[in-house]
Amino acid sequence: VVQGSAEDIRADKKSTTGQYLTGQKKIERVRAARGKAKRFVKLTGCRENNLQNIDVSFPLDRFVILTGVSGSGKSTLLHKTLYAALAKLFNGSIEEVGRFDQLYGADQIRGVVLLDQSPIGKNSRSNPATYLKAWDEVRRIFANQVLSLKRGFTPQHFSFNVDGGRCPVCKGEGEIALDMHFMADLKIPCDECEGKRFKKNVLDVTYKGKNVSELLGTTIDEAFEMFRDNPILHRKFAILREVGLGYLQVGQSATTLSGGESQRLKIAATLDERSAQNLLYLFDEPTTGLHLDDIQRLLTVIQDLIDAGHSVVMIEHHLDLIAQADHVIDLGPGGGERGGGLIAEGTPEELARHANSITGKLLAEGGYFDLTQDREPSIVDEPPPL
Ligand SMILES: [Zn+2]
Structure with missing residues (x-):
């Protein structure tokens, strides 16, 4: 840096x-623009907070971005109304739902997922393998090796979360936190296990030449090859590679992941669920604070989700991303009492031709589209009746 x-x-x-x-x-x-959608989820009469009794159609099977200045009502619409209403329906959520009249088209999707930048967990033992529950299968495999059977090891011996095989001094963390009083804790490698996290007799057990400590240190790409003949692990490691995390170590602490890596790991976990089909993914400013390379990778994963049959609606400010949306919904015109209206919707190019949209004006100035050819400013056609 x-x-x-x-x-x-x-x-x-x-x-x-x-x-x-x-x-x-x-x-x-x-990805190339996908054209007009054929399926929609629609909310009518949205009026929570500053939303001005608006009807909003969210195209499905498309990359949809919700834009508007700060305070224009984006989070109220996406999180408090759309997500809360769908989560109540699909997940039995008891979260308070923002006021609206009718929800149409929920029967067209199989579920809803809201992904934000909240941390994956403060537990430093949480890692890509545990987050996708791959470690349970790894422990079972190690417990089935001949030496394990001889020594009476069970899957529990290969856990760093419970006593048994983990190092009793560092409790499976591989390092010890020194209390520095008024400063942040300083962590030093554990003397007892030399940072290997497990007891010596457990580390004697190997699978394809690696013990559990060495496996935690390999990359997901390597583990994918190593467990080719195990359908459960092969699938889980394949999903982690699909979201571009193949370079991470199997046991890399979740607390060390970047914001973008954490979000891609969360996406991987949703894809790992067998029933994951035709989901509506909602993202609340997923690129805030991310390095541009990280944004590029996240964008690719999000576009892959749509190609795999899911739908995406996200709040986003980054013009490079807005310009590649299939559909943009622009709220405004201002924030607070001056916001909450539906200013424009359509393709990014249609928005760039829209006189009243601030986002459209920025897109036009950004030179994303050839606007020299005259065309009437257009608002997207009304969706077909649901
Ligand atoms: Zn130790």
Whole structure:
């Protein structure tokens, strides 16, 4: 990471940030626009907080972005109304639902998932393998090796969450936190297990030449090859690779993942559920604070979700992303009492031609589309009756 002024960063051609600032890199389009949708979820009479009794159609099977200035009502519409209403229906959620009249088209989807940037867990033992419950199967495999059977080891001996095979000193963490009083804890490798997290006699057990500690240190790509003949693990590691996490270590602590990696891990967990088909994924500003390379990877995963038969609606400010949406819903015109209206909707290009949309104006200025050809500003056709 380079520290310094924007000038310094621009001058440093090797830094990825520098490549973006000099215009060498931007968020690249990863998929062609998909055209008008055939299926919709629709809310009528939305009037929670500052929403002005608006009817909103959310196209399905498409990459939909909800835009508007801060305070325009985006979160109220996406989170408090759309998500809360669908979560009540599909998940039995008791979260309070924002006021609206009617919800149409919920029968067209199989479920709803809201993904935000909340951390995956404060437990440093949580990692990609435990998050997808792959470690349960790994423990079973290790407990079935000849040496394990001889020594009477059970799957529990290969857990770092419970006593049995884990190092009793660091309790399976591989490191010890030193209490530094008024400073943040300092962590040092555990002397007892030398950071290997398990007891010596448990580490004697190997599968394809690796003990559990070594397995935790391998990449997901390597583990994918290693467990090719195990359908459960092969599938789980394949999903982690699909969301671009193949380079992570199997046992990498979730607390060390970047915001983008955490979000892709959460997506992987939803894909791992057998019933995961035709879901509506809602994202609340998923790219905030992410490095541009991380945004590019997340965008690819999101587009893959849609190609796999899911639907996506997300709140987003990044123009490079808005420009590649299939459909944009723009709220405004301002924030607070001046917001809550449906200003424009349509393709990003249609928005760029829309006189009243601030987002459209920014898209037009961004040069994403050739707007020289005259065309009437258009609002998307009304969806067919549901
Ligand atoms: Zn230890």
